[in-house]
Amino acid sequence: MKLERLLAMVVLLISKKQVQAAELAELFEVSVRTIYRDIKTINRAGIPIVTSQGSGGGIAIMETYRLEREWLKEDELFAIVSALQSVSSMYEPVSHSTAYQKIKHLIPEQSAEAFKHQTEKWFIDMTAWGQTEDQKALREKISAAIDRLSTISFTYTNASGETLQRETEPYTLVCKAGHWYLYAYCLVRNDFRFFKLNRMKDLTILHQSFIRKEVQLETLPWDKQWYQKDRLTELVILVQPSARQRIFEWFGNEVFHYDEDENCRAVISLPEDRWLIGFLLQFGKDIEVLQPLHIRDKVKDIIRQMQKVYGT
Known part of the structure; x- marks a missing residue:
């Protein structure tokens, strides 16, 4: 992307006194002519770039201009790199492979060892167990459709x-x-829907293009759909000590209520669908559904069917 290339050029010019146009062209895999067009764009943005011809010449930021290094402190750069490394565990765009090196240019040499230590201090692996290459290929195909504004x-x-x-x-x-999920406008339901990627097959990018509707992704609209009041059912469950930590991790401490005999009940609200029964069954004998009775009956019915499969 052009914007990423422009930002990367500014970062490189901050860290180096002078760079050859041919060097930049090779680094970003564009022509020298494109590099000079980019320089004009950066100049228009208010960062004065100068070029000099002949031996020892090149491209540099004007010496009298100083872009504050303190715009990003070192600990903030540590956080950015750690976040990039963690995101790369589940998604590997080409830009991530060079972003780390570009940020390293902003770190003074005397801080290089501390930078390495800080960025290796913690790592968040957000991938699911058993991630497959098929999933990666599907994500890349959907990503291409999003870029092209093509229906699928x-x-x-x-x-x-x-x-x-x-x-x-x-x-x-x-x-x-x-x-991984796809948040998309479903042309069958005429509404936004959330689709789990490992439930999708035979994906085809269509020739029909579309105009994006205004959506506020920062509000996590898929969560709002999940917790719509008309979908929620309030459950009262008896929780054994062996399951309390797991219930706490899902819902927090405020759902717990204790009686005088220290029996623990949890009051939780979840969407009532097929997923709900599977969620409850994963706790086995460590929880018991008390209310509502129709959910309790559904759980009992599934257990009876399982007994038929596995034998009593």
Whole structure:
């Protein structure tokens, strides 16, 4: 992208007194003519770039101009690099491979060892267990459709096992709880929907383009859809000591209520769908659904069906 190239050029010129146009062209895989056009753009942005011809010549920021290094402090740069490394664990755009090196140019030599130590201090691996190359290829294909503003079609199997054909306007890829989703406008439902990538098959980028609607992604609209009041059911569950930590991790301490005998009940609200029963069953005998009765009956029914499969 041009913007990324312009920013990278400024970073390099901050760290070096002078750079050859041919060197920049090779680094960014563009022509020398493109580099000189970029220099004009940077100049118009208020950062004075000068060029000199002949041996020893090159491109540099005007000596009388000083871009404050303190714009980003070293600990802030540590945070940026650590975040890049963590994001790269689940998504590997080409730009990430060079971003780390560019940021290193902003670190004084005397701080290089501390920089290395700080950026290796912690790492967040956000990938799901058993991530496959097929998933990566699917993400790249959807990403290309988003860039081109092209609609896509795919076969989708929902949580109930129903297989449906979908045509959507793809908006953004979302990694949540280690799994990848597509947030898209569904042309079948005429509304925004959240699609899990590992439930998608036979994805095709269509020739039809679309105009993006205004959406506020920073408000996490998929979470709002998940917790819509008309979808939520309040459950009361009896929680054994062995499950309290896991319930706490999901819902926090405020859901717990203790009686005089130290029995622990949790009051939680979750969307009522097929996912809910699977969520409750993962706790096994460590929880018991007390209310509502129709959810308790559904859990009992699934257990009876499992007993038929595995034998009593």
